[in-house]
Amino acid sequence: MWRKVTSTSFSSLKSSLFFTRLHLQQASKHNAASASAVSRFATIAPLQEKDGRCPFITFVLGGPGSGKGTQCIKIVETFGFKHLSAGDLLRREMVSNSEYGSMILNTIKEGRIVPSEVTVKLILKEMESSDNHKFLIDGFPRSEENRIAFEKISGAEPDVVLFFDCPEDEMVKRVLSRNQGRIDDNIDTIKKRLKVFEALNLPVIDYYAKKGKVHRINAVGTVDEIFEQVKPVFKACEQKAFNRS
Numbered sequence: 001m002w003r004k005v006t007s008t009s010f011s012s013l014k015s016s017l018f019f020t021r022l023h024l025q026q027a028s029k030h031n032a033a034s035a036s037a038v039s040r041f042a043t044i045a046p047l048q049e050k051d052g053r054c055p056f057i058t059f060v061l062g063g064p065g066s067g068k069g070t071q072c073i074k075i076v077e078t079f080g081f082k083h084l085s086a087g088d089l090l091r092r093e094m095v096s097n098s099e100y101g102s103m104i105l106n107t108i109k110e111g112r113i114v115p116s117e118v119t120v121k122l123i124l125k126e127m128e129s130s131d132n133h134k135f136l137i138d139g140f141p142r143s144e145e146n147r148i149a150f151e152k153i154s155g156a157e158p159d160v161v162l163f164f165d166c167p168e169d170e171m172v173k174r175v176l177s178r179n180q181g182r183i184d185d186n187i188d189t190i191k192k193r194l195k196v197f198e199a200l201n202l203p204v205i206d207y208y209a210k211k212g213k214v215h216r217i218n219a220v221g222t223v224d225e226i227f228e229q230v231k232p233v234f235k236a237c238e239q240k241a242f243n244r245s
């Protein structure tokens with residue numbers, strides 16, 4: 001039912017900046033968290049077909065400020081995806097009188113990851129209420145716990161994983177000049193977020209790379225130059241995957 005898309009750039013992924021600093025010391029901690037996630041989540045909300053078409057899921061990953069949101073806007077314009085930013089969904093939940101409001105605020109301020117139950121529920125609700133069957137899920141999964149929760153609860157896996165690979169100094173520069181009034185766009189939080197990215201998100205990228213799903217994008221350059229690398233990923237699967245039944 002779920003088609004796999006093979007990566008064209010795994011060798012460059014392996015040699016990328018981040019992958020030279022593998023997170024072995026984190027491995028046992030992650031394994032414990034993953035094991036607990038496996039036993040905690042059950043498939044309770046399998047994703048439904050839309051107009052007889054299976055959902056086509058892209059996870060958009062990369063460190064803070066690597067340009068995920070910026071590129072998602074261009075992918076939506078060109079390829080007609082529904083864009084779901086996990087961070088935006090959490091920020092919306094935070095200001096909506098939700099019981100989770102203060103927990104989300106504190107977690108974002110500290111640059112930590114909101115428990116998967118909350119985030120997966122928000123994402124699946126948006127997916128289910130959309131008429132579109134092509135989804136860009138931006139900033140998710142950010143941990144193995146996120147990944148396992150999504151896969152178990154939805155019964156689905158991503159077709160494509162985009163990884164925007166950006167040096168830390170460039171990410172810091174971009175976040176500090178983002179100017180969107182975000183509580184986490186300050187030097188203390190960004191430092192914490194970079195550590196969390198390396199410890200928790202790189203293992204997810206590594207996991208999908210081993211499954212041949214990751215397309216590494218060099219996130220340095222102009223927005224248009226970066227989009228030139230993104231386009232072929234979607235062009236390659238436009239016909240066969242986007243219209244599948």
Ligand SMILES: Nc1ncnc2c1ncn2[C@@H]1O[C@H](COP(=O)(O)OP(=O)(O)O)[C@@H](O)[C@H]1O
Pocket residue numbers: 062063064065066067068069070071174175177178179219220221222223226
């Ligand atoms: N290629 C680029 N070069 C320079 N600045 C960029 C580029 N792409 C995005 N930006 C800017 O960097 C900041 C972070 O981009 P954003 O798309 O919000 O990243 P992310 O969603 O990965 O955190 C924004 O202010 C954005 O306008």
Ligand SMILES: Nc1ccn([C@@H]2O[C@H](COP(=O)(O)OP(=O)(O)O)[C@@H](O)[C@H]2O)c(=O)n1
Pocket residue numbers: 062063064065068069085086087088090107108109111112113114115119138139140141142146184193
């Ligand atoms: N899957 C996710 C995504 C975001 N978040 C929280 O939301 C914050 C902002 O995420 P974001 O995706 O909007 O951030 P950027 O990468 O766009 O800068 C993260 O640092 C986390 O605190 C989360 O807990 N779980």
Ligand SMILES: [Mg+2]
Pocket residue numbers: 068069085087139
């Ligand atoms: Mg973003």
